[in-house]
Amino acid sequence: MFSKMLKDVGNLSVSESGDRIAEMGFDGVDLTVRPRGHVLPENVTEALPKAVEILESKGLIVPMITTSITDSKERYAEEIFKAASQCGVKFLKLGYWMYEGFGKLKWQIDKVRSQLEGIFELCAKYDVTAGIHIHSGDYLSANPAILWMLLGDYDPNKLGAYIDPGHMAVEGGLSGWKIGMDLLQEKIRMVAVKDFGWFREIDDKTSQKTWVPRIVPLSEGLVPWQEVFGYLKKIGFDGPISIHSEYENVDIGTLISQTKKDLDYIRRILDKI
Numbered sequence: 166m167f168s169k170m171l172k173d174v175g176n177l178s179v180s181e182s183g184d185r186i187a188e189m190g191f192d193g194v195d196l197t198v199r200p201r202g203h204v205l206p207e208n209v210t211e212a213l214p215k216a217v218e219i220l221e222s223k224g225l226i227v228p229m230i231t232t233s234i235t236d237s238k239e240r241y242a243e244e245i246f247k248a249a250s251q252c253g254v255k256f257l258k259l260g261y262w263m264y265e266g267f268g269k270l271k272w273q274i275d276k277v278r279s280q281l282e283g284i285f286e287l288c289a290k291y292d293v294t295a296g297i298h299i300h301s302g303d304y305l306s307a308n309p310a311i312l313w314m315l316l317g318d319y320d321p322n323k324l325g326a327y328i329d330p331g332h333m334a335v336e337g338g339l340s341g342w343k344i345g346m347d348l349l350q351e352k353i354r355m356v357a358v359k360d361f362g363w364f365r366e367i368d369d370k371t372s373q374k375t376w377v378p379r380i381v382p383l384s385e386g387l388v389p390w391q392e393v394f395g396y397l398k399k400i401g402f403d404g405p406i407s408i409h410s411e412y413e414n415v416d417i418g419t420l421i422s423q424t425k426k427d428l429d430y431i432r433r434i435l436d437k438i
Contacts, residue, residue, distance in 0.1 A: 166424065167195045167231065167357075167409045168203050175417035179203050179216045183223040189425045193226035195407040198245055199233040199260075206232075206241035213248040228405040229256035229355060234295075237283030250291035256355055256405055257295045258327055259284065262305040273305055277315055281324060288323035294404075296327030296355040299345070301335040301378065309333065309345025316352050325354030334387040335361050335378045342388070343396070350400045358431060359409040360386025380411050383427045391434050398438050406431075 166189070171182040179196075182203065186194055196216060198204040204212045217227045230249055234242045234257070249257055262277050264270070288295050297306050297315065306312045312326055326349045333342035346353070362381040365374055383390060408431070410424040 166191045166193075166428075167197075167407045167411075169197050169231070170410050170412070170420055171417075172197065172201075172203055174415065174420050177417070180219050180223075183220045183225055185421055187223045187225055189421065189428060191225070191408075191428065193228050193405070194220050195258075195405065196220070196227055196230045198230045198249075202231070204230075206245060209241060209245050209248045213245075213254075214252050217252045217254070227252070227254055229258065229407065230254055231258040233260035234284070235260040235262060236280050237287050243287060246287045246291045246293060250293050255293055257293055258355065259295050259297055261298070261300060264303045264305050264307070270311075274311065274314055277305060278317065281315065281319065285319050285324045294322055294325055294354050296325050298327040298355075298357065299329045299332050301332040307332070307336055309341075309349055313348050313352070316349075321352040321354060326352040327355040327357065328353050329357035329359065330388045330390075330393045331357070331359040331361050331380075331386065338387050343392070346393070346396055350396075353397075353400065353402055354404045356397065356402070356404065356406045357409055358383065358390075358406060358427075359411055360388050360390075362386050380413060382423060382430075384430050390431065391437060394431075394434055395438050 166186045168182050171177045171185060196203055198209055198213060199206060204216055220227055232245055265273055284295055297312055299306050299309060299312060301307050316324060316326060328346065328349060330342050333345050360381055360383045361378040363376050364379050366377045368375045408427055410420060412420055412423060
């Protein structure tokens with residue numbers, strides 16, 4: 166489970182989050198190592214080993230961490246890679262590059278590819294895999310084809326795709342998500358699990374009706390999860406799967422209850438394929 170919401174909603178510590186995650190029946194934790202995360206970048210050298218030790222004492226693994234890194238030269242980037250490697254954490258989610266506006270896309274792709282060279286070098290140095298997450302909206306990685314271009318010829322065991330079928334369905338709800346998975350299949354190393362529905366709402370700024378994507382339970386959203394996991398099985402995917410539970414306007418009890426339902430739902434699907 167992605168640890169973010171347990172901290173954001175319940176202000177739970179690493180230990181408290183581990184207790185809840187274990188009680189829900191998860192195997193492991195996708196731990197936030199970024200500003201306002203469970204582990205702060207400036208403390209990573211000491212705090213990450215302690216966090217991993219605490220979680221492992223509760224029977225949980227820590228296969229991946231979520232970071233905000235977008236450049237190997239930024240402060241604490243190498244310390245995070247090094248600490249992850251030393252703790253046995255093999256996968257790191259990178260941060261985001263925002264789409265800067267119409268007419269700038271090709272320039273941005275070239276710019277980010279140059280930044281990825283340094284990140285790839287850190288991955289090779291510390292023998293870990295960094296993943297670029299697909300995120301709908303004004304994110305450079307909203308489109309799987311753009312992500313495919315960014316990753317280029319990089320070894321996907323060092324720099325790969327972190328797909329998110331929920332965000333992919335928001336951007337390509339009929340078959341765009343599937344075409345994206347097909348294009349990226351050799352590069353997929355991590356999977357995020359969340360789901361969305363489209364809702365008719367009034368825009369606060371314009372007072373006009375508009376369609377807005379909102380997080381919904383996994384059994385109620387846009388994503389055909391059995392089909393998604395069928396394709397993942399077909400391509401031999403064996404990386405971490407992180408359930409995100411990014412529900413809005415909920416208390417900690419509701420968050421935990423719904424997350425347990427989501428986990429049970431996904432496990433029923435996995436039993437079928």
